[in-house]
Amino acid sequence: MNNYLNSIIKRDPAARDKISIILTYPGVKSVFFHHIAHKIWSYKFFLIARIISQFSRFLTGIEIHPGAKIGKNLFIDHGMGVVIGESSEIGDDVTLYHGVTLGGISPAEQSENQRNSKRHPTLMNNVIVGSSAQVLGPITIGKCARIGANTVVLKDVPAHATMVGNPAKNISTNTDSSFKPYGVRDINDNK
Secondary structure, eight states: OHHHHHHHHHHOTTOOOHHHHHHHOHHHHHHHHHHHHHHHHHTTOHHHHHHHHHHHHHHHSOEEOTTOEEOTTOEEESOTTOEEOTTOEEOTTOEEETTOEEEOSOTTSSHHHHTTSOOSOEEOTTOEEOTTOEEESSOEEOTTOEEOTTOEEOSOBOTTEEEETTTTEEEEEOOOOSOOGGGOOOGGGGO
16 A cells, blocks of 8 residues: 555655545545455456445546456546446556546447457556546557547557547657656756
């Protein structure tokens, strides 16, 4: 827990102290409830797991399907409106901003054929997804990739890429893996 809270302090300049993160950050609460729901899901108590995830959604405004696989130190900043689908896989030290969807591309079409299949994205380690970005389908977002706000991603993204627009276009490839929110360079980089 201490490492998780420190990872948030490192990525959020508004984080003042650990107790305020625990008490006031909806992303922290949603990740906590997800760990419980996911464990119950893994024992095939699907209804109970879904009830826990829906309770968490009610409290936080963040919907994480209990079947989603989440690595360590997921930081959901602000969080309202985030949706993480059932077959999503999220690596370590990933940051998601409010309104992000990790979803399927045709959830209402041929539902029976999609059941028990990989329908949602995989985010590798250190990925950042900007607010209201839509990452859709069984695609892979490479490590340290940055997805800009409101970007729509329907195809695999290479490691270290910065994607923006609709449809998403790679505007930069940078092997610097330091945290850069929304894929924006440090203002001091322009000197």
